[in-house]
Amino acid sequence: MTGGDFSVQESRLTRHYAVLGASWGLFAAFLLVPDLSMIGYAWGPRVGAMAYNAVHTVLLPAALAAMALGGGGTLGLALALIAAAHIGMDRALGYGLKHPTGVHDTHLPGAGGEGAGVRGPATGR
Secondary structure, three states: OOHHHHHHHHHHHHHHHHHHOOOHHHHHHHOOHHHHHHHHHHHOHHHHHHHHHHHOOOHHHHHHHHHHHHHOOHHHHHHHHHHHHHHHHHHHOOOOOEEOOEEEEEOOOOOOOOOOOOEOHHHOO
């Protein structure tokens, strides 16, 4: 998927959130919460990458959404949509899953199509 594809995904998720009728204050308050996982880098790049990747894959929001749909919980579904929208936003901005070699080494291909392990947008490459 390209950055444009991810921005479309994020837009759709935000639309679903609006249809759900959940609080936009909740959306704003929790949109950047997954980035708190960056604290893991205080213990080194390997721990940081593991912590970041644990909350930046769709498995967690999908599981939360499934549990919320099974139990009829609007809050759980709202949080799942927020988390998924955050992931889509990150990918659209060029921030991918992290490699244990460093915070800027991601799974997304670079502008030159170099493939995995290239530097992310923070490095300017």
